[in-house]
Amino acid sequence: xxxxxxxxxxxxxxxxxxxxxxxxxxxxxxxxxxxxxxxxxxxxxxxxxxxxxxxxxxxxxxxxxxxxxxxxxxxxxxxxxxxxxxxxxxxxxxxxxxxxxxxxxxxxxxxxxxxxxxxxxxxxxxxxxxxxxxxxxxxxxxxxxxxxxxxxxxxxxxxxxxxxxxxxxxxxxxxxxxxxxxxxxxxxxxxxxxxxxxxxxxxxxxxxxxxxxxxxxxxxxxxxxxxxxxxxxxxxxxxxxxxxxx
Amino acid sequence: xxxxxxxxxxxxxxxxxxxxxxxxxxxxxxxxxxxxxxxxxxxxxxxxxxxxxxxxxxxxxxxxxxxxxxxxxxxxxxxxxxxxxxxxxxxxxxxxxxxxxxxxxx
Amino acid sequence: xxxxxxxxxxxxxxxxxxxxxxxxxxxxxxxxxxxxxxxxxxxxxxxxxxxxxxxxxxxxxxxxxxxxxxxxxxxxxxxxxxxxxxxxxxxxxxxxxxxxxxxxxxxxxxxxxxxxxxxxxxxxxxxxxxxxxxxxxxxxxxxxxxxxxxxxxxxxxxxxxxxxxxxxxxxxxxxxxxxxxxxxxxxxxxxxxxxxxxxxxxxxxxxxxxxxxxxxxxxxxxxxxxxxxxxxxxxxxxxxxxxxxxxxxxxxxxxxxxxxxxxxxxxxxxxxxxxxxxxxxxxxxxxxxxxxxxxxxxxxxxxxxxxxxxxxxxxxxxxxxxxxxxxxxxxxxxxxxxxxxxxxxxxxxxxxxxxxxxxxxxxxxxxxxxxxxxxxxxxxxxxxxxxxxxxxxxxxxxxxxxxxxxxxxxxxxxxxxxxxxxxxxxxxxxxxxxxxxxxxxxxxxxxxxxxxxxxxxxxxxxxxxxxxxxxxxxxxxxxxxxxxxxxxxxxxxxxxxxxxxxxxxxxxxxxxxxxxxxxxxxxxxxxxxxxxxxxxxxxxxxxxxxxxxxxxxxxxxxxxxxxxxxxxxxxxxx
Numbered sequence: 001x002x003x004x005x006x007x008x009x010x011x012x013x014x015x016x017x018x019x020x021x022x023x024x025x026x027x028x029x030x031x032x033x034x035x036x037x038x039x040x041x042x043x044x045x046x047x048x049x050x051x052x053x054x055x056x057x058x059x060x061x062x063x064x065x066x067x068x069x070x071x072x073x074x075x076x077x078x079x080x081x082x083x084x085x086x087x088x089x090x091x092x093x094x095x096x097x098x099x100x101x102x103x104x105x106x107x108x109x110x111x112x113x114x115x116x117x118x119x120x121x122x123x124x125x126x127x128x129x130x131x132x133x134x135x136x137x138x139x140x141x142x143x144x145x146x147x148x149x150x151x152x153x154x155x156x157x158x159x160x161x162x163x164x165x166x167x168x169x170x171x172x173x174x175x176x177x178x179x180x181x182x183x184x185x186x187x188x189x190x191x192x193x194x195x196x197x198x199x200x201x202x203x204x205x206x207x208x209x210x211x212x213x214x215x216x217x218x219x220x221x222x223x224x225x226x227x228x229x230x231x232x233x234x235x236x237x238x239x240x241x242x243x244x245x246x
Numbered sequence: 247x248x249x250x251x252x253x254x255x256x257x258x259x260x261x262x263x264x265x266x267x268x269x270x271x272x273x274x275x276x277x278x279x280x281x282x283x284x285x286x287x288x289x290x291x292x293x294x295x296x297x298x299x300x301x302x303x304x305x306x307x308x309x310x311x312x313x314x315x316x317x318x319x320x321x322x323x324x325x326x327x328x329x330x331x332x333x334x335x336x337x338x339x340x341x342x343x344x345x346x347x348x349x350x351x352x
Numbered sequence: 353x354x355x356x357x358x359x360x361x362x363x364x365x366x367x368x369x370x371x372x373x374x375x376x377x378x379x380x381x382x383x384x385x386x387x388x389x390x391x392x393x394x395x396x397x398x399x400x401x402x403x404x405x406x407x408x409x410x411x412x413x414x415x416x417x418x419x420x421x422x423x424x425x426x427x428x429x430x431x432x433x434x435x436x437x438x439x440x441x442x443x444x445x446x447x448x449x450x451x452x453x454x455x456x457x458x459x460x461x462x463x464x465x466x467x468x469x470x471x472x473x474x475x476x477x478x479x480x481x482x483x484x485x486x487x488x489x490x491x492x493x494x495x496x497x498x499x500x501x502x503x504x505x506x507x508x509x510x511x512x513x514x515x516x517x518x519x520x521x522x523x524x525x526x527x528x529x530x531x532x533x534x535x536x537x538x539x540x541x542x543x544x545x546x547x548x549x550x551x552x553x554x555x556x557x558x559x560x561x562x563x564x565x566x567x568x569x570x571x572x573x574x575x576x577x578x579x580x581x582x583x584x585x586x587x588x589x590x591x592x593x594x595x596x597x598x599x600x601x602x603x604x605x606x607x608x609x610x611x612x613x614x615x616x617x618x619x620x621x622x623x624x625x626x627x628x629x630x631x632x633x634x635x636x637x638x639x640x641x642x643x644x645x646x647x648x649x650x651x652x653x654x655x656x657x658x659x660x661x662x663x664x665x666x667x668x669x670x671x672x673x674x675x676x677x678x679x680x681x682x683x684x685x686x687x688x689x690x691x692x693x694x695x696x697x698x699x700x701x702x703x704x705x706x707x708x709x710x711x712x713x714x715x716x717x718x719x720x721x722x723x724x725x726x727x728x729x730x731x732x733x734x735x736x737x738x739x740x741x742x743x744x745x746x747x748x749x750x751x752x753x754x755x756x757x758x759x760x761x762x763x764x765x766x767x768x769x770x771x772x773x774x775x776x777x778x779x780x781x782x783x784x785x786x787x788x789x790x791x792x793x794x795x796x797x798x799x800x801x802x803x804x805x806x807x808x809x810x811x812x813x814x815x816x817x818x819x820x821x822x823x824x825x826x827x828x829x830x831x832x833x834x835x836x837x838x839x840x841x842x843x844x845x846x847x848x849x850x851x852x853x854x855x856x857x858x859x860x861x862x863x864x865x866x867x868x869x870x871x872x873x874x875x876x877x878x879x880x881x882x883x884x885x886x887x888x889x890x891x892x893x894x895x896x897x898x899x900x901x902x903x904x905x906x907x908x909x910x911x912x913x914x915x916x917x918x919x920x921x922x923x924x925x926x
Contacts, residue, residue, distance in 0.1 A: 037301050066565055083531075088252045092260045099267035099287060109279050109656055113603060115283050116610075118264070122290050123293035123642075129257075129301045134314050136638035141318050144645025146286065146325045148675055151652050153279050155334040155668065165276045165343050175273040179266045186262040197303070204301075205308040206634055207695050210315075218312055223320050227351075232323040239330030 028188030087128055106166060108154050112147065119143045189204040257298030265289035278332045278342040282325060293317040387799050401434035415856035451574075458575040470817040473540065474810060476627065476821060478803075480536075483527045537630050539583075549769035550581040556831045562907075563835040584762075591758035596659050599755065603657035608756070608763035610650030611734045614643040615770040623698050625787045625816040636697040637689065640778060644733065648674045648766065654764070655752035666751030669741055669842050677732035677739075680853035684726035687719055687857075687864045688712045688782045690699055701786030705814060708790040713783040714889040716882065719862040723783040725857050730775035732845065734768060737834035741842055776826030780819060787819040 098121060101114030119142050126135035167175075214222050268287030275281050293314040300310025336342050408426025416422040433568050441783040454461070558576065561568025569577025569667065595604055621636040623629035633639050655667020680770060689695055692703045702712050713723040732739040741751075753764045780786060789812060796813040800804040810815065840848070868877055 034351075037351050047321060085252055088256065092256070095260065096263050096267070097247070099264050102283060102287060103267050103270050103274075107278055107600075108605065109600070109653075111271075111275075112279055113285055113606070113653065115286060118287065119290065120646075122264075122294055125257075125260075126295060126297060129297050131311055132633055133298060133315070133635045133638065134311055134318075136635045136642045137315060137318060138293075140638065140645050141322050142286075144642065144648060144678070145675070148323045148648050148652065148671060149322075149325055149329055150279060150282060150286075151333055152658075152668075152671070153282075153647070155652075157279065157332055157342045157666070163258075167274045167276060172274055175270055178269040179273075182269070183262060183266040186266070187259055190255055190258045190262060193255070205311055208693075209308055210311060213308060213312055214315075214785065221316060229319070229323055232326055236326045236330045238334055239327070245844030 084128065088125075089119050091124050091128065094124070108158065109151070112151050112154060115148050115150070116143060118149060132204065133207055133210055251285050254298060254302040257294065257302075261291040261298070264288075264294070276343050277345060278335060278344050279329070281344065282328050282332070285328075286325065286340045289317055289321040364767060391441040391445045394437040394444075396870045398434040398437045398441075401430040401437070402407065405430040405434070411427065431437045454759045455575055458578070462578070470815070470820065471807075473624075473628065473816065474807070476536070476540070479524075480533055483524065483533075504851050516569070531835055534630075536914075540595065541616070541630060545619060545766075547617050548773050549766045550585070550825060552772070552831075553765065553770045554578060554581045554585075555827075555832075560835045562911075563832075588758050588762045593890060594755075594757050595737040596755050599655040599659040603653050604755075605760075607650050607654035607657055608760045608767075610653060611647050611767040611868070612770075614646040614650075615767050615774060617643045618770075618774045619699065622774060623701060623781070623786070623820050625810075626698060628704060628787075628815070628816050629698060632693070632696065632698050637685060637695045637700075637778075640697075640774065641678070641685070642772065643776065645675075645678055650767070651752050654756070658752070658755035660755055664750050666754070667843075670735060670752055672842070673735065673739060673741065673849075674733055675844050676849040677729045677853075680725060680849060680857045681729035681733055682862055683857040684729060685782055687722040687861055690861070690865055691715060691719065691868055697781050697786075697808075699789070701781050704785045705788050705793040707788075707792035708785070708894070709883075709886045709890040710792070711783065711785040711788075711890075714886050714893060716864060716867045717889065718860045718867060719783065720889050720892075722857065722860045722864070723779070725853055725860065726783070727779060727829075727850070728851075729853060730779065731830065731833065732849070733853045734771045734775055734830075736768075736772065736830050738837040738840050739845055740834070740839060741845065772827055772830055773823055776830070777819070779826055780822040784822055787816055788814040789818050 095118050098114045098118035102111050102118065105111040105114055119138065123135045123138040123143065126132070126138055252349055256303055265288055268284045268291060271284030272281050273284075275284065278302060296310040296314040297318065298310075300307050300314075335347060405427050408422070408430065412422040412426055413421060522762070527536075554577065557580065558568035567576075569580040571577055571580075572583045573579030595601060620630050621633045621639045623636070629636075649671045651674070652667050655663040655665075655670070658664075658801045688700060692700045694700060700712075713720055731737075735741075741880070753761055756764065791813055793809075793813045796805075796809040799809060809815070867882075871882060
């Protein structure tokens with residue numbers, strides 16, 4: 001118990017933190033980690049409330065559907081409405097913020113987390129657009145599959161979480177200028193166009209419709225995608241095999 | 247209420263912004279997985295574009311939806327292979343810094 | 353005589369009988385109940401104070417000429433204190449009478465609380481139905497529906513419904529807005545989300561205790577420690593907020609929420625009854641599978657952000673396991689979808705309304721096996737034993753949540769137990785008749801539409817209470833398995849997934865598809881064959897259930913013998 005004040009000697013250089021740290025050292029460092037400790041978990045309580053608010057906010061996209069067609073659950077997207085506008089700006093703003101987070105983060109795991117937030121926001125946007133099937137697929141495949149794959153890749157290829165390599169300032173500025181120019185041109189063009197035949201309440205696609213189209217009109221791409229996935233599985237297994245004699 | 251109606255242009259601008267941010271990530275990250283993350287952002291923006299057109303260009307269209315489904319499937323596939331390549335890069339070079347993968351550089 | 357024993361007790365210095373121990377050690381027979389004299393003392397004090405009040409009244413009127421301060425001090429004060437003493441005496445005496453009754457009937461109280469909650473939900477749905485039934489498009493703005501088409505005022509409501517008092521109209525007025533109704537529904541969902549882990553954790557500790565020949569929590573709340581989870585919750589809230597020094601602070605704080613929020617989101621699409629669903633999504637099943645898949649990200653981030661290699665190992669193993677077992681889980685869930693033809697959970701539930709033999713698990717042997725495959729895969733997906741390698745205390749300290757303490761740690765357990773409930777709910781909906789009772793719903797159609805008829809139909813044939821009971825049954829099986837089976841290694845886990853469950857589910861999917869195709873193509877002889885198979889499989893199910901009930905009854909009958917020396921005759925409730 002006399003080791004409460006000895007945390008300073010355990011602060012090694014950050015690049016060695018993840019290797020060879022034994023548990024006693026961890027026990028000595030962790031007790032003095034939090035400065036804002038008043039004996040009460042004030043931080044924890046505040047974050048509890050924040051987490052519950054976040055929970056409520058993430059549920060409200062489901063509220064944006066103005067109902068379903070005759071109780072079958074097929075989504076109907078109604079035009080206008082303040083709720084749809086509020087949700088779009090919240091979700092769209094969230095997606096852009098997470099995109100900025102991805103651009104600005106220097107730590108690869110933080111970048112992956114921001115990507116996860118961006119994927120979640122885009123999934124909620126799909127729900128807002130009455131493409132519920134696609135939203136669910138996005139959550140299952142992208143957020144719960146591809147992102148996990150990326151994070152596994154991060155963990156298998158990093159020596160330390162805090163080592164970072166970055167571009168020089170010149171590259172950052174030139175890349176920013178080019179991307180900003182591209183964004184400006186795109187926005188200028190898009191806002192100047194009036195799309196014909198746009199608007200109105202649109203019933204979303206039911207799963208039966210999607211299935212029917214996939215097996216009739218889009219059968220060839222479907223089968224090709226199946227073959228592609230098989231090839232990808234074999235290729236990935238081959239790429240990450242253990243070399244004989246390793 | 248008309249100025250608050252969310253139209254097609256809103257979604258297109260959003261996906262353009264996501265695309266540009268993904269492009270910036272792809273060009274400025276030296277970590278190979280970081281580049282992959284940028285690719286994922288770009289693909290997401292494309293799929294969002296598909297679905298936005300789907301919803302706003304008249305009733306009964308689901309071609310955009312199916313396009314987006316294929317985009318997601320293909321994105322997952324190429325992420326798998328790309329992560330395999332990154333792992334091999336790490337095995338050979340002990341780093342995923344793409345600037346160091348320069349042995350073919352002229 | 354009692355006074356004599358009290359003096360003797362006080363003087364014997366064996367151990368301190370502090371005032372607290374008579375509450376915390378309820379079965380310690382020798383402890384004096386110090387408050388047993390309280391009612392008589394309080395009545396005596398009340399009489400004394402009334403005398404003082406009477407004397408003070410006389411004094412105030414005679415000598416002080418009705419001085420208000422004198423009245424306050426000498427009359428009002430003593431009278432109020434006397435009344436307070438009498439009320440306290442009544443409470444203590446009443447509690448002394450009530451407590452044994454409560455202890456005896458505590459089990460029934462718990463059960464009736466469950467039933468009462470369902471009845472409360474039903475009454476709410478009746479209220480909402482009545483409110484929405486009287487909504488009419490507004491005269492000026494047809495896009496909005498308000499009460500009786502008038503502007504949104506209370507005066508109109510009371511004018512229209514003359515029997516309704518103003519305060520009741522004030523309470524019901526907000527309900528005409530869909531968003532208010534949605535928030536009330538969300539409140540119910542959050543209540544469900546909170547209550548489930550609290551009682552499941554208590555129940556798990558009791559079940560674990562009984563399986564291990566001990567009692568489990570017994571103290572907090574007097575009857576079998578039913579309030580143990582509340583005490584634990586208060587303790588966890590007051591713990592020091594500890595974050596390891598080199599840990600990634602924001603990610604460390606974010607990870608528990610990423611684990612908990614998906615499980616709460618699953619309640620948005622999970623139906624408790626044919627009309628008891630927050631949002632009836634036509635991709636409900638996919639939505640729930642999708643949000644359950646997000647838990648993996650929370651686990652990985654928790655392990656990574658802890659800056660602790662044991663946490664990272666636990667997180668990697670956990671992520672491997674969860675992601676791998678999502679595949680057989682999804683494929684096993686696709687099998688009933690093929691039979692019903694919809695991803696809509698409400699439609700899948702309604703397709704099983706024909707009684708026990710119509711339940712999807714008993715329609716063909718492929719679905720029976722698929723039910724077992726799904727259950728095993730869902731155990732792995734919830735990181736429950738025998739797949740609880742990520743929490744293997746003997747190996748990894750505590751796996752990915754080693755560095756977490758206090759309320760953050762409890763969020764991980766909220767997520768685990770709520771996920772258990774959600775996957776049990778999916779098992780019930782997809783395979784075992786959702787919210788239908790073993791009796792066919794058709795038997796109740798001719799009863800009419802009155803309130804009593806509706807209630808009886810909900811109780812006997814199809815209602816949310818049956819769904820909750822089935823989920824509770826599956827929860828019990830999960831708890832039971834955890835303390836019965838040994839843990840399996842990570843390579844055995846992955847072997848079981850990829851080399852056993854995945855090919856098995858693929859074969860079952862193929863067989864089931866063939867069966868469904870045959871049912872649609874060949875009629876006549878095939879129909880009788882399928883009904884015979886349904887009866888056979890249903891009978892196997894009945895045998896299992898009756899066997900389970902028999903074993904439980906045997907255990908209950910011999911509960912004292914099984915616990916051994918620890919059960920005393922003064923243990924509460926027994």
